[in-house]
Amino acid sequence: MYKLFIQAVFLFLCFFPFTVIANGINDVLKQADHLRTSAPDESAQLLASIPVEQLNEKQQAIYSFLKAFSTLMKGETQNGISQMEALANNTPFSDIRTRALSSLLNSYSGLHEWNKAFTTIELLRHAMVKIDDINIKDYAAIATISFYTNIQEYSSARSHAQLLIETTSNDRTICSAMNKKLYADIKLSNSNITEYNFKEAISFCQSLGETVLAQAIVTNLAQYYIDQKQPQRAQKILLENIDTVKSLNFQSLTSFFISLLIEAYEGSGNLESAAPYAEDIINNYSSDDFYYSHLVAFKVLSQLSERNKNYQESLVFFKKFKALEKRDFDDKMAQKLAIQKAKIDRDNQLKLLNKENKLLMTQTELVAERTRNTQLLLTCTVLLLGIAIIWLIKSRITHKMLRKIAQTDELTGICNRHYFTSQAETSLNYCQKTRQEVSFIVFDLDHFKQVNDNYGHQVGDWALKQAVLAVQKMCRANDIIGRLGGEEFAILLPGCGTDKANQLAESCRQAIANISTSETGHQFKITASFGISHNAQAGYDLDKLFACADQALYRSKESGRNKVYAYQDEVAVPS
Template identity: 30%
Template sequence: MNLAHWLAIILAISSIIYPNRPYAADDIQHSLLRADQLRSSEPAEFKVILAALETQVDKMSTEQLHYFNYLSAYKLSFQGQFDKAVTIYSQILNSNANDTLRFRANMSIINSHAISKNWSQGLAHLAINIDLLPSIQPKEIHQLGLLIAAMFYNQIRQYELGLNYAKRLEAKVSQGRNFCIAHNLKLESLFKLELLEEDDPQIREGIEACQQSNEVVMESAIYSYIAALYLNKDKPDEAINILESNYSDLKATKYAHFLAVFDSLLSVAYLKTDTLERAEEHALTAIDYSTNIGNNEPTVTAYRVLYQIAESRGDHMMALEYHKNYAEADKAYLDDIKTKHLAFQLAEHQAAEQKSRIGLLDKQNNLLKIEQRLARSEAENNRLFIALLIAIITLLSFWGYKSWMTQRRLKQLAEFDALTGVFNRGHFTQLAQSALQYCHNSDIYLSCILFDLDKFKTINDSYGHACGDWVLKKVADVCKVQGRSNDIFARLGGEEFCILLPGCDLLTATKLAETCRKKIAQIDSSDSGAEFMITASFGVTDAKLSGYDLEKITADADMAMYQSKHDGRNRTTVFGLVDSDENAESEGIESRQGQLTL
């Protein structure tokens, strides 16, 4: 489920924050608590109370003023003015307000960043809430903090962390909405981690928890996991049975996201049973439900099913159109996944860097203390002073060496991919921008090669991630040998690599790409402990065709690479016009007139 939708559900029940707390004697406190209780259930009355409170601002205590500002920010969020609301929430977070109010304000900031898909900022504020969590006494808010942490981590595909917080929440509740959500998040994490079986007793526990609180949407989410497990085991009839028997209840909720999930799964199930008309009907319905959801897996699944149906009917024009839509949806969906993964990596890197800086400050502080002791003892014993001074110099040398090693390690982490030893995406971007600018100013050739390993997920799934890591390192080593020392070779993420070649024309770059492709295909996988083929699809362009803009030249190379994928994989495709050179033809390189369209 989309995190913004989850948070909307959870924050909508925030009137439970102080359900049994008696009103304070003064009217201002009474009105503040009343407004907080009504802010989601009775928005009109909430606005009336807030307007009356605005006339009493000068009579409020500091804590009451923080409370009033929080409610005012909530009103702005409700009206869609998220930037203004976040400004006020941030002021509360950085103020002397009590921990509970600061925690609630920060949860609202997390929600705003989730809606705008600003995952890096969302992770930064989630870390603040996790630090505050032990000091939060109201059990409802404490549970809400655990719940949001589990949902946020699941949304950015960090399912191990999501599972941890879901289990912590499950241990603190035994009934009600939060109990249902805790089960749902736990099952989602287990499903995505491939640790869930369709007959797992935890599934029945989750369904019963959601039925007790009449949470149809979250109960339907669990049914979707079961259906997907059946389809993974090639049991389409069982999947159809469980989805169809619960479809009408879900449809009554009009919840588009899970209706799209149900319909996309039904389209796959009916396709497996050769019931093509039903499969087509559900695929089209899934796409219709997904229209306003953004990049999502049901859309990808539905277009793939429609493409397969059209192809089976011999309608090649329609099949081509559906395949184009499928490729575009799949790329957009994968780009979202990459964005979330990079945001999490950045957050981890920043946390490590911050920890290193704190350690360095601690060492510097220790150094100052030692120097003070030396100054006080100088008058008492000159010989002791000299001995201590020598010790300080030794310690300084040691700490200096350690600091140099730490900085060197941080530089390595910041510039190179830890697995393959080639540049990472961030450092590649910096080097590539400089190279493009230099070549542009100097009117020098520049070419770009982008390639992606074919069916890499199958290798990971069949032989394990250790084998997949071996493949990535081997491919990187093979390709590094073929290039020049000034080529900019990077792993952009997953199984995708890029080589930027300053001073290299298109024909030479194409030959290099073809050489790399052949060398990859010749890799002996037996050293990995398994026997399988390794191939890659290449896309090539140069600055004359795509210009000196990094985003444009990599996008064109990416488009050519996807054409290679589309044309059968394990081949090289040149973007735009390619000279009909005998050498190019002898290498088996495709030449295409005009821009490639997938």
């Protein structure tokens, strides 16, 4: 829904100049109105130069509209809406009121305030009765198309836009309508549109000096390329125009533009190029106002950190991404419910008015109406329950995923060091309470650095995974295996004496030595050295067990590697 909000803001505020009232101040007002979308900063400067105390009533109304419009363009949405509401409620001029209502309709639907939006569209229809100016009618038509877009009635939005293109003589209106028609075509997956349709519209709007609208169509073209699995073409068109977009100082458009560029880089697998733009979004754009852009940014940064094996940073970014994804999901569900409720409220209001005017509703119809309302209430209740269940399932899946990331070594699939330590200490406490024996094995791969240096890290990763698989086949179900770091691993053996631990370690050593490396395309030997300790020497203290096993491992390596040594009475002896 965030994308709809961005489209609603920067696709609508785009056309219709006021008629010149007189010279002087009227000319400045006309110029400010003409530039309000193509050069919003210049428009704001012109308004600032106007002596407000010298304005007559009509000039004051025009000035108030343009000031409110400028405030919306700057992204100060609530402030701009307050100004527009005051103008719509108090101005005596029907043309100004119509324009204010049109802007409010767009803003309310963009902010998902659907009850206000449906109320406003009814007010706008009544206001249009008093309007003869075709340009103002076009302006209201654009607002209506934007409203259809926001409530996802894309077929209606497209047909109204096409009708407006065919009937209006105002080029700025045609530019805006072309924009909205292309956006609806994308949402409807219209197979008849091609990149030529977008480029033709961009060229037309640029010829009018409508830079904001032209760049809005650029975003539609980029989205079209992304949907067509052509991310490189989306990158090209976005990079060609990004400086122009940034110069407009229109944060809604700029943040959406950058988020599309990030998605295009992600689509081509070029996460490194996406990263600076993701950081730009996070550092320079509010997550409250532009949360979808932040969602895209955190997703890419999480993927890049994971690729670079910076798993802790990846997890931080992933959590932020999931939180924003949940917000996006909740917003979509809330919007659907709110639109449905607003439609129901509107329908009920119309039915009540019809009852008052005709006085022909029978008791049977009243009972039927109550039944329909009950059914609607039950439907909404079931829908809310379904949403809650989906959210709970999704949250549970996310929790499991995060827990697995936090506990598992990504390469080998066994416990990482932190989780291994936690599990081992829990098992040692239990063995101590139940007076069970416990053994501890530490092993690492011999000359592993040479494997990486001679055959590359990809082959090294393969060797690590194969070694772990070989060891897992030898271990019991209750043995705890963990990767301590690099090529070093540990195994805790609850209820296992020294003899059995020696046998298991020797089996693991032989299994690793028997690994065939032919599938890598290289011939080399994989061996490992093992050190064993037992609670008889080290007690049930994990650090002491580790230290003793490590000394035995050292002796194994010192005596030629590919051996198994056990620690006994401070001396490591071969098993």
